Amino acid sequence: MSELHGLQLRASDFEAAGAKLVAVSVDSVELNRGVVEKVGLSFPVLSDPDLVAIDAFGLRHAKGNPFAEPPISGDIARPAVYVIEGGAVKWRDLTDSYRVRVDPDDVLAALR
Amino acid sequence: MLPVMVWLGPILAFVGVASYFALFLNWPITRDVPWVNLILLALALAASIAGLMRSRRRVLAAAGLALTLAFSGFFLWYTYVVSYDLPSAELALDVGAQVPAVVLRDARGQDVELAALSREKLVLVFFRGHW
Numbered sequence: 446m447s448e449l450h451g452l453q454l455r456a457s458d459f460e461a462a463g464a465k466l467v468a469v470s471v472d473s474v475e476l477n478r479g480v481v482e483k484v485g486l487s488f489p490v491l492s493d494p495d496l497v498a499i500d501a502f503g504l505r506h507a508k509g510n511p512f513a514e515p516p517i518s519g520d521i522a523r524p525a526v527y528v529i530e531g532g533a534v535k536w537r538d539l540t541d542s543y544r545v546r547v548d549p550d551d552v553l554a555a556l557r
Numbered sequence: 558m559l560p561v562m563v564w565l566g567p568i569l570a571f572v573g574v575a576s577y578f579a580l581f582l583n584w585p586i587t588r589d590v591p592w593v594n595l596i597l598l599a600l601a602l603a604a605s606i607a608g609l610m611r612s613r614r615r616v617l618a619a620a621g622l623a624l625t626l627a628f629s630g631f632f633l634w635y636t637y638v639v640s641y642d643l644p645s646a647e648l649a650l651d652v653g654a655q656v657p658a659v660v661l662r663d664a665r666g667q668d669v670e671l672a673a674l675s676r677e678k679l680v681l682v683f684f685r686g687h688w
Contacts, residue, residue, distance in 0.1 A: 448684050451585075464678035467669075469661065470686035477664040480687060491661040491669055498671060501657035503648040504683050512688065522683040523643045527650070529679040532672065534654045543685060544582070544640040545589045552680055 448524075448546055450484050455549040462556040464528075469493050471510075471521050496520060502527070528555045560612045563621045566605030570628035573597030577632065591636055598629045 449468060452459075459466045466488040472480070477490040493499050499522040506523040513519030526547045528536040536555035538547040577594045581587035587594075605622040612618040650657075656675040660668050671681075 448682075452682060459680055462678070464680050465674060466680045466682070467674060468682045468684055470684045472686040472688065474662050474664060474666050476687060481664045489663045489669060491663055493661050498657070498659040498661055499683065501659050502650045502683065504644075504650075506644050506685075509685060510688050521685050521688075523649075524685060525649060525683040527679075527681040527683075529656055529675045529681055530677075532656055532675045534650055534652050534656070537649070537652060539646040539649055541643070542640040543643060544636060546585070548585070556678060556680070 449480065449486060449490065451546070451549070452488070453484060453486050455553075456487050458549070458553055459556070462553055464556050467491060469498055469522065471496060471499070493522070496522070526552055528552060560608055560618075562604045562608030563612050563614070563618045564608075566601050566603075566608055567621050567624035567628070568601075569604060570598055570601035570625040573601055574628050574632045577636075591632075594632065598625075598632060601625045602629060 452466060452468065456466060467490075468488065469491045470477075471494050472490075472492060473494060474492045477492055480486070481490055491498070496505055499505055502525070504522045504525050506521050508519045509521035509523065510517075510519040524540050524543050524546060526538045527534055536552075538551065540546060573594050576597070577591055581591060581593050602625055605618075605625040609615070609618040609622050656672055658670070658672045660670050663669050675681075
């Protein structure tokens with residue numbers, strides 16, 4: 446929860462930099478709806494339960510959710526932040542540890 | 558009576574682990590380097606060792622120390638081993654690559670085209686999810 450909340454706190458900065466903010470995970474539309482309402486998110490949270498976008502970006506973390514039981518595979522996205530401009534990747538941050546997330550200031554610097 | 562240190566150690570160690578997940582994970586300054594929790598665990602270890610040295614109830618004091626070590630070990634294992642267990646970054650889309658044409662649904666159930674969003678400046682955040 447804290448990651449999306451942290452992004453929300455800086456949402457106006459991203460807007461000021463002329464960028465749209467979009468989040469993606471394997472979570473269902475229903476789960477995302479609950480999170481969006483609970484945290485009060487102003488940016489879209491997309492649902493990728495079949496890991497289509499996650500695979501297209503090469504970010505599949507097999508069995509990243511150790512608590513999943515069949516039929517859910519437990520495969521999830523590794524945390525990653527991409528800055529995209531003109532349809533291509535301009536900058537990216539792939540953390541080494543999922544505890545340690547990108548500094549929003551680094552993302553804003555990449556947008557300038 | 559059981560010296561304070563004997564039971565204080567494991568309790569402090571438990572707090573040292575639990576408070577990371579319940580609290581300190583929320584702020585980058587206490588999350589990235591978990592210094593508050595490492596200090597709590599160091600104090601717990603000191604208390605347990607002091608308890609073992611002072612108490613005449615050796616078995617209980619040793620059990621307390623073992624519990625403190627177990628909590629501390631779990632925390633170090635999680636923060637410095639488990640959380641680093643991620644797939645290779647070499648597989649991930651790199652700078653300069655085109656954004657693939659993918660359609661996903663937003664929280665209202667509406668289709669969103671990733672490639673269409675990507676024409677302008679976009680910050681795309683992949684997160685682990687809440688499951």
